[in-house]
Amino acid sequence: xxxxxxxxxxxxxxxxxxxxxxxxxxxxxxxxxxxxxxxxxxxxxxxxxxxxxxxxxxxxxxx
Numbered sequence: 001x002x003x004x005x006x007x008x009x010x011x012x013x014x015x016x017x018x019x020x021x022x023x024x025x026x027x028x029x030x031x032x033x034x035x036x037x038x039x040x041x042x043x044x045x046x047x048x049x050x051x052x053x054x055x056x057x058x059x060x061x062x063x
Contacts, residue, residue, distance in 0.1 A: 035042070
């Protein structure tokens with residue numbers, strides 16, 4: 001019985017997996033928060049890039 005308890009205490013692979021899961025969750029929450037705060041400026045930037053691409057495509061000569 002003592003060997004079983006000692007063996008279970010030495011097994012930390014489950015704890016490591018949980019720690020990696022918590023780190024991944026924290027990174028994703030931080031990413032979502034940062035992108036939410038920058039949402040307006042990102043929208044403006046992508047709209048400007050889209051407009052420039054539309055202008056460039058329409059200016060290309062037809063073949």
